[in-house]
Each structure stands twice: as structure tokens, then as C-alpha cells.
Amino acid sequence: MRAATRHRSKPNGRAGTTQAQRPSGRRPTAEKRLVAGAVAAALVIYIAYESIQIGDRSLLVLLNGLTAAGLYFLLASGFTLVFGLVRVTNLAHGGIYLIGGYISLTAQRTTGNWLVSATAGAVFAAALSIALYAVLRRLRGDGLRETMFTLGAAIVIADQVLARWGGVPSDLDPPSLFNGSVGLPGSDLLYPKFRLAVVGLAVVVGLSLWAVMHRTRFGTTIRASVDDRDMVSILGIRVELVFAAAFAIAGGLAGIAGAAGGTYLSLAQGEDNRVLLASLIVVIAGGLGSIGGAAAAAVIVGLVEAFAQTHHPILSVLMTFGTLVAILALRPHGLFGRRTDARS
Amino acid sequence: MRTPKRRALGRLLAVLTAATLFAAGCGDNGDSADPAEEPAATAASQDAAETTEADEAPEPDSEPEPTETDAEGSGTDRIVIGAISTLDGPFAALGDFSMHGVKLALLEYGGTLEGTATRDGVTGASVAGVPIELVIEGSDATPDVAVEATRKMVEQDGANIIVGPLSGDEGLALKDYIRELPHVTLVNGTSASQDLTLRDPAANVFRFGGDGAMWTFGVGTYAYEELGHRRIATVAEDYSYPYDQVGAVLTEFCALGGSVAERIWVPLGTQDYSSFIAQIPSDVDAVFFAMGGTDAINFVKQYDEFTGQSIPLIAGPTAVDQSVLSELGSRAEGLISSGPVVDDAGLAEFDAFAEYLDSVFPGQTPNIFNVYYYVATKSALQALEEVGGDISDGSLAFQAALAQQSWVTPIGPVTLDDNRQAVVDMYLRRVESGAQRTIETLPKVNATLGFDRDEYVVQGSFSRENPSCG
Numbered sequence: 001m002r003a004a005t006r007h008r009s010k011p012n013g014r015a016g017t018t019q020a021q022r023p024s025g026r027r028p029t030a031e032k033r034l035v036a037g038a039v040a041a042a043l044v045i046y047i048a049y050e051s052i053q054i055g056d057r058s059l060l061v062l063l064n065g066l067t068a069a070g071l072y073f074l075l076a077s078g079f080t081l082v083f084g085l086v087r088v089t090n091l092a093h094g095g096i097y098l099i100g101g102y103i104s105l106t107a108q109r110t111t112g113n114w115l116v117s118a119t120a121g122a123v124f125a126a127a128l129s130i131a132l133y134a135v136l137r138r139l140r141g142d143g144l145r146e147t148m149f150t151l152g153a154a155i156v157i158a159d160q161v162l163a164r165w166g167g168v169p170s171d172l173d174p175p176s177l178f179n180g181s182v183g184l185p186g187s188d189l190l191y192p193k194f195r196l197a198v199v200g201l202a203v204v205v206g207l208s209l210w211a212v213m214h215r216t217r218f219g220t221t222i223r224a225s226v227d228d229r230d231m232v233s234i235l236g237i238r239v240e241l242v243f244a245a246a247f248a249i250a251g252g253l254a255g256i257a258g259a260a261g262g263t264y265l266s267l268a269q270g271e272d273n274r275v276l277l278a279s280l281i282v283v284i285a286g287g288l289g290s291i292g293g294a295a296a297a298a299v300i301v302g303l304v305e306a307f308a309q310t311h312h313p314i315l316s317v318l319m320t321f322g323t324l325v326a327i328l329a330l331r332p333h334g335l336f337g338r339r340t341d342a343r344s
Numbered sequence: 345m346r347t348p349k350r351r352a353l354g355r356l357l358a359v360l361t362a363a364t365l366f367a368a369g370c371g372d373n374g375d376s377a378d379p380a381e382e383p384a385a386t387a388a389s390q391d392a393a394e395t396t397e398a399d400e401a402p403e404p405d406s407e408p409e410p411t412e413t414d415a416e417g418s419g420t421d422r423i424v425i426g427a428i429s430t431l432d433g434p435f436a437a438l439g440d441f442s443m444h445g446v447k448l449a450l451l452e453y454g455g456t457l458e459g460t461a462t463r464d465g466v467t468g469a470s471v472a473g474v475p476i477e478l479v480i481e482g483s484d485a486t487p488d489v490a491v492e493a494t495r496k497m498v499e500q501d502g503a504n505i506i507v508g509p510l511s512g513d514e515g516l517a518l519k520d521y522i523r524e525l526p527h528v529t530l531v532n533g534t535s536a537s538q539d540l541t542l543r544d545p546a547a548n549v550f551r552f553g554g555d556g557a558m559w560t561f562g563v564g565t566y567a568y569e570e571l572g573h574r575r576i577a578t579v580a581e582d583y584s585y586p587y588d589q590v591g592a593v594l595t596e597f598c599a600l601g602g603s604v605a606e607r608i609w610v611p612l613g614t615q616d617y618s619s620f621i622a623q624i625p626s627d628v629d630a631v632f633f634a635m636g637g638t639d640a641i642n643f644v645k646q647y648d649e650f651t652g653q654s655i656p657l658i659a660g661p662t663a664v665d666q667s668v669l670s671e672l673g674s675r676a677e678g679l680i681s682s683g684p685v686v687d688d689a690g691l692a693e694f695d696a697f698a699e700y701l702d703s704v705f706p707g708q709t710p711n712i713f714n715v716y717y718y719v720a721t722k723s724a725l726q727a728l729e730e731v732g733g734d735i736s737d738g739s740l741a742f743q744a745a746l747a748q749q750s751w752v753t754p755i756g757p758v759t760l761d762d763n764r765q766a767v768v769d770m771y772l773r774r775v776e777s778g779a780q781r782t783i784e785t786l787p788k789v790n791a792t793l794g795f796d797r798d799e800y801v802v803q804g805s806f807s808r809e810n811p812s813c814g
Contacts, residue, residue: 057622060650064618167436169638170671171645181649188626192649195618265615266645268638270434270484274615309619313610314582 035330042326043300050307060189061306067195067264069302070202074257075275076282076294077209078250084226084289085246087143091150092132093254094276095157100125100255101262101271102165105172114175118259122252128157129251133244158272169268172259198260205253206295213291222246226289281320285327287337296335297327420735423728424477425450425721426503428493428518429510429533429713431462431482434613435637438510438713439482441667442533444705445717446507448697450478451704453725460705471725474733479503485510487517494518498528504735506530507720510713511636512537512556512585519546527738529746531720534713537584539805541765542791548739550746550764552723552753553716554684554789556588556634557595557806559661561789562772563632563682564596567658571680573629575603579620579643580634580660582609582808589634589660591806592793598813609808614639617646624655634660641671648675666711669778676775682786684755685712686771687779697754710754719753726751756787765791 051058079093104121111117132153139145173179174194181190213219225232225242233239258267261275282301286293301320308319327335429442440462447457447466453476455469462480469476479501481493490509497503506528509515515535522530523546530549532540536556540549554561567573576597580586586609594604605625610617624631635643640663647653653675661683662668664676687710694710697718701708708714727746728735735742750759756769772784792800804810 060622061619064616064622067618068616162432162436167438167440168667168671169437169641171641181652188654189622190650190652192646261615266638266642268434269432269436270613271615274613306619310623313608313620317611 036335038330039300039327039335043303047303047307050311057189057310059184060191061310062303063184063191063195063199065303065306066199066299067302068305069298070198071257071261071275072278072282072302073202073295073298074205074253074260075279076286076298077206077291078253079279080283080286080289080291080294081209081222081246082250083283085222085229086133086136086243088136088146088150090132090250091147091276092153092157093250093279094272094274095154095161096125096129096251096254097258097261097275098161098267098272099128099157099258100251101172101258101267102161103255104259105165105170105262105267108172114172114259114263117172118256121259122255125255125258126248126252129247129254130244132251133247137240137243154272154276158269161272162269165267167269169266171266172263174263192264194264198264201256201260202298205256206291209249209291218242218245281324283334285324285334287331287334289338290334290336293334293336300327420474420733422475422477423471423505423733423735424479424497424501424503425505425507425724426479426481426494426497426501427533427717427721428481428483428490428497428506428508429717430485431480433484433486434639435485435510438534438637438667441708441711441713442508442510442717443480444701444708445714445719446478446480446721448701448704448714448718449721449725450476452722457704470733471728472733474728476725476728483509483514485514487513490514491517491521494521498525504528504739505724507717507724508533508535510534512588513583515540516584519549522546522548527735529724529739529743531724531746533720534716535585536588538588538791539584541763543801543805545763545765547764548743550720550723550743550760552719552749552758552760552766552768554766554768554770555791556585556661557592557793558768558770558789558791559683560589560592560634561682561770561793562596562784562786563658563680564593564598564602565600566680566682566772566783567593567630567632568597568600568602571630571656573597573602575605575628576630576632576658577606577608577624577628578604578632578634579608579610579617579624580632581612581614581636581639583612584805585636586634586660587806587808587810590632591811593632593658594811594813595793595795598811604813607808610635610639612639615642617643618650621647621650624651626655628655630656630658632658632660633663636662636665637668640664640668644672644675662712664775664780665713666709666780667713669775669780673778676778679775680773680783681775681780682770682772683712683780684768684770685710685715685780686773686782688781689755689771689785691752691754691756693752694754715754719755719758722753723749723751723758761790763791767791 075097079090082088082090100121103124104117107117107120108114136146136149139149178194178197181192184191213223221237221242225239229239282294282297285301286297300323304323305316305320308316427443427446429439430436431439443462450466450469453469453471455466458464458467465478465480479497481497483490483493494506509518510533512535515532516537516539518530519540522528526548528548532551536559538555538557541551578590580590605628606623608620608623610620633643657679659679659681661681664679664681666685669676698710701710701714724746727742727749730745731741747760747764758766758768760766767788767790770786770789771782772786773780774783
């Protein structure tokens with residue numbers, strides 16, 4: 001199975017995550033297009049239906065969905081990158097989000113600058129993520145132990161956060177540039193500038209990731225490692241370093257997400273589990289290992305959640321999972337997922 | 345590829361996983377999180393284990409009262425108080441506050457703090473010569489974890505009195521559990537579901553504070569008569585305690601002729617309220633919101649960002665409790681609410697309590713949680729004192745004495761009604777400079793908010809749709 005995957009890779013290394021953006025290089029193109037079209041059509045119909053019901057508030061809800069999608073993408077892109085490379089379901093991802101946010105909070109209370117604080121949170125989260133990888137690599141190949149370790153790390157991180165910052169929820173102040181709200185056309189409601197900035201941040205991160213993955217040697221190495229780790233290491237590339245870098249990127253993104261989420265939402269006990277669940281849903285719906293899939297799934301989940309909450313709040317959780325079930329029923333490996341190798 | 349050794353390792357891991365999941369499932373109450381369990385608790389559980397062995401009756405239902413086995417002929421040789429609050433999860437901070445209250449009461453009875461951490465117990469307390477032991481357990485605000493933690497305290501630690509729990513649905517679950525154990529007494533902490541005492545009460549469940557409806561007493565009337573609101577919307581968490589708050593506000597508001605445009609129910613623990621805020625009709629006079637802890641902070645912040653508070657907010661009691669006021673900051677200024685604790689009550693008992701709290705736990709100020717857990721624990725200790733620390737009759741005399749408790753707490757006088765539910769003062773209040781200032785004291789609020797008891801009870805429990813309000 002693995003060999004088959006390899007053979008279908010294009011010679012220029014445009015495999016792996018590339019497939020997300022460029023489905024044309026793969027065999028089941030027609031099916032993929034059909035599914036993508038069906039999902040998109042269903043989403044558009046649902047949103048249109050809800051919009052008619054909500055009326056003038058629909059722009060607001062649309063923006064809400066995109067904001068949530070932005071945060072989900074920041075979380076899920078790193079998660080899926082790590083999974084694609086190392087095949088580890090990092091259950092400590094939510095914990096890294098939370099501790100990154102709290103580090104940013106402390107930094108902001110010291111420096112008062114949001115950007116500096118978010119960077120501090122991201123750097124800390126990246127370092128923590130590398131530390132996790134340093135332990136994980138000793139457990140290589142034993143999926144059960146790897147997952148157990150990340151689960152244990154998640155619990156330790158949550159308790160450390162509780163001990164260090166206490167259980168009282170708190171939040172970061174938005175940077176002065178994005179403080180306050182703007183009026184929405186056609187509605188008496190305002191929209192917080194920072195939420196728009198989160199959408200922008202997610203787009204910038206997404207484009208940067210794409211650029212790194214497709215326009216740099218480092219990205220090529222990562223994509224090659226996703227496809228065939230052994231071959232890459234035979235070529236003389238230190239795969240361990242590539243993996244560590246991927247963990248660092250994932251951790252850094254989670255740290256930035258923590259700072260962003262801690263600003264427009266808040267930081268509190270239990271948030272780690274909530275965002276872990278959200279990113280799991282997004283990653284599974286998008287296809288494990290696919291960054292493009294994570295982006296698409298983040299938008300779908302974010303929009304469905306926002307519109308469902310507006311109209312049937314009690315069913316909103318059900319709607320989110322229902323979307324996941326529907327996607328998996330159509331495409332068992334997620335929107336842009338590939339059949340993963342069952343490694344023994 | 346897999347060697348037998350690795351396979352064995354795999355099997356071992358599978359067993360370990362199962363064990364860990366099991367521990368995570370039933371030990372979420374903190375044993376796992378706290379490797380250095382308090383010596384007091386360990387000692388207590390050993391004692392309890394011996395007792396159980398001797399009796400050979402581990403089932404709680406069939407178990408003869410542990411107090412009887414403890415009582416060697418005359419009286420009781422020790423009394424175990426089990427305190428439960430939310431030490432994990434979204435309400436973890438509130439759990440800390442509650443335990444402060446429990447410990448303060450025990451310190452008044454000769455106890456010494458074992459340490460400053462939440463799970464550090466109190467040793468050396470005694471009532472009428474009978475030593476009091478404190479066992480602390482935590483839940484994560486879910487009813488099943490609360491019941492498991494309480495079951496552990498009763499069955500393994502031999503707890504005679506349970507103080508707690510913190511949240512509404514936990515209380516209802518514990519009532520059903522404790523009802524089957526007549527020798528154990530539940531003195532409620534801050535669980536504020538009406539039906540803990542109002543409907544189908546249990547003989548061994550006591551509440552020395554208000555419920556969600558009582559805490560919201562007077563707000564609906566004030567909004568209609570003083571603020572001139574005629575049409576409101578409500579936003580509240582989707583479980584029993586907020587039902588009671590919304591129900592109480594609407595009962596008063598609608599009886600006067602007001603109407604409700606929209607009742608929006610949000611899942612507990614919602615982070616992003618933007619889509620719910622979008623549903624608030626733009627033509628209402630005010631928005632009543634009933635939430636706790638993190639939810640209140642997120643909601644007020646986002647409501648402020650999305651609307652600039654163009655439609656005024658009216659708050660539920662815990663949404664603007666002193667425990668979250670500092671985090672709400674300037675956004676909470678001017679919010680009207682009703683509730684049991686104000687910062688300017690002018691009661692000598694309140695000032696003394698505030699000073700005492702600050703001296704033992706520096707920097708802490710009175711809030712619903714530390715005050716209520718203090719009042720609950722102290723009421724139990726006072727009743728124990730009256731019966732000479734003797735609960736060897738299956739706690740009957742103790743429970744009778746507890747039902748008769750009548751004293752001036754830090755937040756005003758308390759007495760219990762026939763359902764063992766407190767009749768207490770409430771305060772209509774406004775947030776000014778980060779503190780709760782009294783607008784009006786509402787004396788002796790009872791469980792039926794002054795309405796005729798039979799008529800009130802017959803209306804049924806408050807729910808998403810009840811009261812119908814026109």
C-alpha cells in the first residue's frame with residue numbers, strides 16, 4: 001500500500017500536502033471534485049437558508065464563522081502537519097495552546113505589547129513542543145505509547161497552568177491597532193476589529209505555510225518526509241531535525257492561536273480540551289496530514305457552528321459532529337485525506 | 345517484525361491504558377492530580393477500610409451506620425466532614441474560594457491549617473471534645489463526578505457530613521444519592537437549583553443559603569418599576585440553575601405586565617457568544633443574562649464589543665459575583681443585579697468575616713462561594729455542638745438541631761423552613777468602582793419568593809419555556 005502511494009508521487013516531490021491544493025495530480029480526481037462540489041453546495045445551501053431566516057444579521061454570523069475558522073485553522077494546521085510527518089496524534093496540542101496563551105498573558109502584563117507577547121507565547125510553545133518531540137522520538141514506532149505520552153503531557157500541562165495561573169479566567173488586551181469595533185453595513189451591530197484581524201492572521205499563516213511548503217527546500221524536505229521518511233534519510237537528510245522543526249512550527253502556531261484566542265475569547269481551565277476537540281474535528285474532517293484539508297474543514301466547521309448556534313443552539317454541537325459524520329461517510333479519510341499507511 | 349517481548353510490552357501497555365482510563369474516569373476528583381494526598385484523608389480512609397472490613401458490608405444501602413460502629417457504646421469518637429467543590433474544570437477557581445470558607449469555619453473550632461494549598465486539610469478541630477476530621481474532594485462541575493467523589497468520601501473516608509457541592513445539577517444528583525443514606529447529612533454549599541429543597545425534599549439535605557430564584561428576587565420588579573423596562577430578552581446557560589434565575593425574573597416581570605421577546609439558551613462553557621448576541625432582538629429595553637465564572641466574563645466582554653452595550657444589561661447573581669468582578673473590570677460598571685453578598689452591607693458580622701478571611705487567606709475578599717461554604721460548615725458545627733458531638737443515633741438529633749439553626753451570618757440572619765431551606769436576606773445591588781453597592785435590602789426572602797406556596801410549587805420547575813410569560 002505504501003509502495004503504491006510512493007509510485008504515484010510526482011517526480012518533483014509535489015506529493016503529500018500538495019495533493020490538497022492540486023488534486024489534478026491524483027487518480028480519483030472526478031470523485032474528489034464531485035465530493036468537494038457536493039460539500040460546498042450543501043454548505044452554500046445551508047448558509048443561504050439560514051441567512052434568509054436570520055436576515056440582516058447574516059453578515060455578522062458569517063464573520064463569526066470565519067473568525068472561528070481562523071482560530072481552528074491556526075490550531076489544526078500544526079496538528080495535521082505533525083500527524084502527516086510523524087503519525088503522532090498529539091493530544092497535548094490543546095495544552096500547548098493554553099500555556100502559549102498564558103505565557104503571552106504574563107508577557108503582556110510585563111511588556112504591554114501584544115505582538116511581543118504573542119511572539120513570546122509562540123516561542124515558548126514551540127520550545128515545549130520540541131521538548132515533547134525529544135521524548136516522543138524515544139518511543140518511536142509504538143503508537144500506543146506515543147499517544148499515551150501526549151495524553152499524559154496534556155494532563156501535566158493543564159495542572160501546571162492551574163498551579164501557576166490559577167483557575168480564574170482572564171484575557172489579553174488586544175493590540176491598540178485592533179482595539180474597538182467597526183460598524184457592520186446593514187446592521188446596528190458592531191464587529192470587533194480584533195476578530196477581523198484573527199481571520200487575517202489565519203490567512204497570512206496559511207499563505208506562509210503554503211509558501212514554505214512549496215517554495216523552499218525545507219518545505220520540500222518536509223513533504224518528501226511525509227511521503228517516504230526512509231528514503232529521505234537515506235538521501236542524507238537528518239529527518240529527526242525535520243521532525244523537530246515540524247513540531248516547533250506546530251507548537252508555535254498553537255502558541256499564536258493561544259494568544260489570539262486568549263484575546264478575543266479568554267483563557268481558562270478546560271479551554272485546552274475544548275480546542276483540542278475542535279482541532280481534532282477539523283483535522284479529521286479535512287484529512288489527517290493535509291494542511292489544505294485543515295483550511296477547508298476549518299471554514300466548514302466554523303460556518304456550520306456559527307449558523308447552527310444562531311438558529312438551533314441546542315443542536316449546534318450535534319450539527320458540528322453531523323458535518324463530520326457526513327464528510328467521513330462520503331470520504332472516509334477526510335476531505336483531502338489520503339489512505340494512511342498502517343504501520344506495524 | 346514484532347518480537348514476543350514487544351508483544352508482551354504491548355499487552356502491558358493495554359492493561360496500563362485501561363487502568364489509566366479507569367483512574368481518569370473515577371479519579372477525576374483529584375486523587376490523580378494530587379500525588380501527596382493529605383495525611384488526614386489517608387488516615388481516615390484506612391480507618392474506614394477497617395470499619396468496612398469488620399462489618400463486611402461495603403454496600404452503602406445495606407451498610408449499618410458507620411457512626412454506630414464508630415460510637416463505642418457512648419457517643420462518637422470522631423466526626424468526618426467531607427467537603428466537595430469544583431476543584432477541576434471551568435469552575436476550579438470557585439472551588440478554591442469554597443474551600444477557604446470550609447476551613448475558616450473549622451479554624452474557629454480549634455483547627456490548624458495543614459498548608460496553604462486548596463487540598464491541604466485542617467487538623468485538630470473538635471466540637472464538644474469530639475475530633476473533627478476534614479476530607480476534601482473535587483469535582484469538575486458534572487453531576488456524575490460529584491456523586492463519585494461524594495461516594496468515595498462516604499464509603500472510604502467514612503464522612504458523616506458532606507458540605508457542598510458548588511453547582512446546580514451536582515446538588516440535584518447528590519440529593520438523590522444522600523437521600524438513601526439517612527445517617528449522612530448534606531449541608532449544601534452553593535448549589536442553587538430550586539428543587540434541591542423546594543420539590544420532593546430529602547430529610548437529610550439542608551441549604552443555609554438562597555437558590556437561583558431567590559438570588560434573583562426583586563430584579564424583575566426593579567426592572568419594570570424603577571428602570572421602566574417593558575420588553576426584555578434573556579441570555580442564559582442551558583441548565584437548571586440559570587432556568588431558575590430567568591424563571592424568577594420573568595415571574596415578577598411578567599406578573600407586572602412585562603413581556604419577553606426572546607429567551608436564548610447557550611451551552612455551558614460556550615466561549616464564543618457572537619452568534620448568540622446576533623440573535624438578541626434590537627428592539628428590547630434590556631437584556632437579562634444569567635451565567636457563571638468564565639461564561640459571564642466572555643459574554644460581557646463580547647456583548648460590549650459587539651453592541652457597545654447599546655441595550656443595557658441586567659445581571660444574574662453569579663454573573664457579577666465578587667469572584668469575577670475584577671476580571672469583568674470596567675465593563676461591569678453600573679450593572680444591576682440581585683444577590684446574597686454586597687460589599688457595603690454594614691453588618692458587623694460581614695466586616696468581621698472579611699477581616700478574618702483576609703487574615704487567614706491574604707488578599708481574599710468575601711464572595712458567594714467562601715461565604716456560603718463558611719455558613720454551611722459553621723451551621724453544621726454549631727448543631728454538632730448543641731448535641732455534644734454525638735451522632736451515634738444515626739445523626740437524628742444532629743439533623744434536628746441543624747434544622748433549628750438560627751443565627752446571624754456574615755450576610756444576614758438565617759432560619760430554615762420546613763423543607764430545610766433557608767429564609768435569608770437578599771440585596772438589590774449595583775456595581776460601582778468594582779464593588780457591589782446596595783440599592784435596597786430585601787429582607788427574609790423565602791423559597792417561593794413571597795408567592796403562595798401551593799400555587800408556586802404547582803407551577804412546576806422552571807425550564808426553558810416555564811414560566812410562559814404571556
